[in-house]
Amino acid sequence: xxxxxxxxxxxxxxxxxxQIENSLFEKFDVKRGLRNTDGTGVLVGLTNICDVxxxxxxxxxxxxxxxxxxxxxxxxxxxxxxxxxxxRHGFDETVYLLLTGNLPTSEELKDFSAHLASLRxxxxxxxxxxxxxxxxxxxxxxxxxxxxxxxxxxxxxxxISLPNMIRQSLNLIAKFPTxxxxxxxxxxxxxxxxxxxxxxxxxxxxxxxxxxxxIKGEKKGYSKLESDLLDLLLVLHAExxxxxxxxxxxxxxxxxxxxxxxxxxxxxxxLKGPLHGGANVRVLEMMENIKSHVKDWKNEAEVEAYLxxxxxxxxxxxxxxxxxxxxxxxxxxxxxxxLLKAKARELAIEKGRLDEFxxxxxxxxxxxxxxxxxxxxxTAKVVCINVDFYSGFVYSCLEISKELYTPLFAIxxxxxxxxxxxxxxxxxxxxxxxPAFKYVYGQHEYxxxxxRRKF
Numbered sequence: 001x002x003x004x005x006x007x008x009x010x011x012x013x014x015x016x017x018x019q020i021e022n023s024l025f026e027k028f029d030v031k032r033g034l035r036n037t038d039g040t041g042v043l044v045g046l047t048n049i050c051d052v053x054x055x056x057x058x059x060x061x062x063x064x065x066x067x068x069x070x071x072x073x074x075x076x077x078x079x080x081x082x083x084x085x086x087x088r089h090g091f092d093e094t095v096y097l098l099l100t101g102n103l104p105t106s107e108e109l110k111d112f113s114a115h116l117a118s119l120r121x122x123x124x125x126x127x128x129x130x131x132x133x134x135x136x137x138x139x140x141x142x143x144x145x146x147x148x149x150x151x152x153x154x155x156x157x158x159x160i161s162l163p164n165m166i167r168q169s170l171n172l173i174a175k176f177p178t179x180x181x182x183x184x185x186x187x188x189x190x191x192x193x194x195x196x197x198x199x200x201x202x203x204x205x206x207x208x209x210x211x212x213x214x215i216k217g218e219k220k221g222y223s224k225l226e227s228d229l230l231d232l233l234l235v236l237h238a239e240x241x242x243x244x245x246x247x248x249x250x251x252x253x254x255x256x257x258x259x260x261x262x263x264x265x266x267x268x269x270x271l272k273g274p275l276h277g278g279a280n281v282r283v284l285e286m287m288e289n290i291k292s293h294v295k296d297w298k299n300e301a302e303v304e305a306y307l308x309x310x311x312x313x314x315x316x317x318x319x320x321x322x323x324x325x326x327x328x329x330x331x332x333x334x335x336x337x338x339l340l341k342a343k344a345r346e347l348a349i350e351k352g353r354l355d356e357f358x359x360x361x362x363x364x365x366x367x368x369x370x371x372x373x374x375x376x377x378x379t380a381k382v383v384c385i386n387v388d389f390y391s392g393f394v395y396s397c398l399e400i401s402k403e404l405y406t407p408l409f410a411i412x413x414x415x416x417x418x419x420x421x422x423x424x425x426x427x428x429x430x431x432x433x434x435p436a437f438k439y440v441y442g443q444h445e446y447x448x449x450x451x452r453r454k455f
Contacts, residue, residue, distance in 0.1 A: 020440060028438045034243075038062050041243050041328070044435075045251065048072070049098060049419050052241040054330035064331035064382045071239055072101045076335050080235060089206040089231040091412070092116060094238050095173060098419040099166070113206075119174035120201035120210065122182070126153065127198065131182050135190055139407045140277075142183035144268045147172070151261040158259050160425050168260045169418035176414050177207060180407040181214035187403060208234060211411070215400070225350055226398050229343050230408075233394065236336040236387055237409050239416030241329075246270040246277075246413065247420050254421040255433040267417050268410055277406040282317075283324035284392035284402070287360065289316045297359045304366050311374045324389030325367050336387035344390045344397075351397045360393060 025032045034042045040055070040062060053068040069076040071094065079097070083090030092113045096104045104112060130149040136142035150172070151157045156164055178201050189196035199214050208231035212222040242251055249270040253263040271277040291297065293315065294306050309315035310322055327334055348357035364385050371383060395405055424430060 017441075024438075024440055028440075030438055039328075044248075044433075045242055047242045047420070047423060048101065049423060050239045050241045050416065052243070052329050054327065054332070067327075067330040067333045067335050067384070069240070069335045072097050074103075076236065077339065080232060080339055084228075084232075089208055089228070091207045091231055091234040091238070094235045095415045098239055098415050099169065099422070114203070116170060116174045116207075117201075117203035117205075117210075119171050120178050120203065122175060122178055123153070126150075127182055131179070132186050132196075132198075135186075136183065137187065137191060138272075139180060139183045139187060139403050140268055140272045140410065142186070143176070143179055143407060143410060144265045144272075146179045146183070147261050147265050147268065150175070151259060154261075157261065160257055162422070162426055165260065165418075165422050165425065169422065172260070172264060173414055173418060176411045177201075177211045178214065180404065180411055181211060184215060184401065184404055184407070188401075206231060207411075211408075212398075215404070222398070223350065225343075225347055229347055229394055230398060232340065232343055233391060233408070234412040236340060237412035239413070239419065242420055243329075244276070245273070247416060250417040251420050251424045252433045254424045255430065257425065260418075260421060263421055264414065264417060267413075271406060271410055271413070277409055279323060279386075279388035280392035280395065281402050281405050283388055284396060286310070286316050286323045287356075287363070287393070290363070291356070291359065294359075297355060297362075300362060300366060303359070303362055304370055307363065307367065307370045308374060311370065322363075322367055322370075324385055324392075325364075326383050327386045330384055330386065331382050333384050334386045337385045337389060340387060340390045340394065344394050347394060347397045353397060357393065360390065364389065 024030070026037075031042045034044065036042055040057075049072065051068070051070040051073075053065070053070075055062050055064050057063070071079060074097070079094065080090065083093060093104060093109055095116075096102075096109065096112050126146075126149065130146045131142060134142075134145070136145075154168065157168075182198060185197055188194040197217060199217060202210050202213055205213060206227070208227045209222075212227055212230060216222060240247070242248060246267040250263050250267040253266045254260075274282075290303070290306055294302050296302055306315060307322060311320055313320040345354075345357055348354045367385075368383050372378075392405060395402075395408070400408070
């Protein structure tokens with residue numbers, strides 16, 4: 001039997017064995033996707049690290065409220081306003097806060113930043129063997145294998161004592177930007193025919209400044225507003241509660257007491273999935289599609305008509321989705337989106353792309369009404385933009401390639417991942433995470449070979 005005949009039949013058989021009727025989830029009260037029937041997440045753990053608020057419950061009903069994001073109890077607006085008012089970058093301070101639960105003093109922050117900066121460099125042989133010699137078309141894939149490679153350089157990779165977990169976490173947080181930058185440079189060289197530029201990390205630069213230097217160099221450079229915006233994005237993406245897919249993956253794997261490199265790699269794998277990371281790329285591509293098909297970007301009726309075509313699966317990627325709109329928790333507003341939008345306008349003006357930014361604003365403003373028309377509802381659906389709506393535009397203005405959008409998310413979120421791992425393995429009531437699945441395939445008899453039918 002040839003493969004052409006065998007595999008289609010095998011595929012049909014596998015597909016049939018995977019079918020589970022939706023009604024069974026309700027019958028057995030199974031929380032599909034760890035979601036309650038009202039769309040809220042199932043509570044599966046406790047954390048001191050972060051709170052994500054988008055609704056409240058009264059008399060069993062879910063009521064939408066303006067979104068809040070709190071790092072260690074402090075609202076994200078207050079954190080960003082604090083370091084922006086003082087004219088400095090806030091990512092290191094945010095990492096310190098997430099790991100320790102406290103805001104650092106000036107001296108503590110100076111020492112902490114210096115320590116992280118001292119860890120940025122990678123061994124030459126590691127760069128050659130793990131990044132440059134082994135080809136990779138996906139930066140996240142190269143990042144994942146590089147993290148596994150760091151296990152071999154660690155003298156105590158499996159030690160889960162608190163001091164060692166802190167040491168490992170700081171080392172990973174510091175090295176992520178370097179690994180991502182080098183992986184991108186290798187990709188450009190191998191697959192785009194560009195000059196290979198491997199620059200040494202600069203310890204006196206902030207994380208955002210250093211990353212821009214590693215991918216752009218001194219000649220091309222970057223403005224203060226550009227580095228400020230990248231720093232803001234890193235702060236906004238650093239943490240988002242224990243329930244997001246990659247952080248939950250981090251906690252599940254860590255609960256088995258495996259090494260940090262395996263857990264972080266698993267989290268990267270989760271983030272690489274299109275349903276979790278990469279939404280800002282799809283927003284950017286959608287907006288490029290809108291720009292090319294809408295003649296007058298200021299004509300609200302024309303934009304609205306095209307958005308309806310998108311919802312009707314007749315435009316863009318025919319998915320029926322307006323990307324960057326809606327969130328699993330936030331309903332009325334995503335606080336991250338509001339903070340990013342304010343600075344994005346400044347960048348759009350600096351880059352001469354204000355008309356494009358105003359098109360984004362229009363899509364944001366009219367989409368709830370478009371949803372109402374599409375669904376035939378009497379009132380506009382409560383829906384808001386999420387942080388991904390403007391982040392792709394910002395990266396585009398920064399002239400950062402799409403291949404780096406989700407890896408930049410990882411550069412920020414590894415701080416939250418590490419905080420959650422430490423909490424998972426340190427709190428007194430720790431336990432291996434092991435949920436249950438209801439078996440519904442039924443019982444079947446073993447059939448002798450001679451009596452089996454061909455599939």
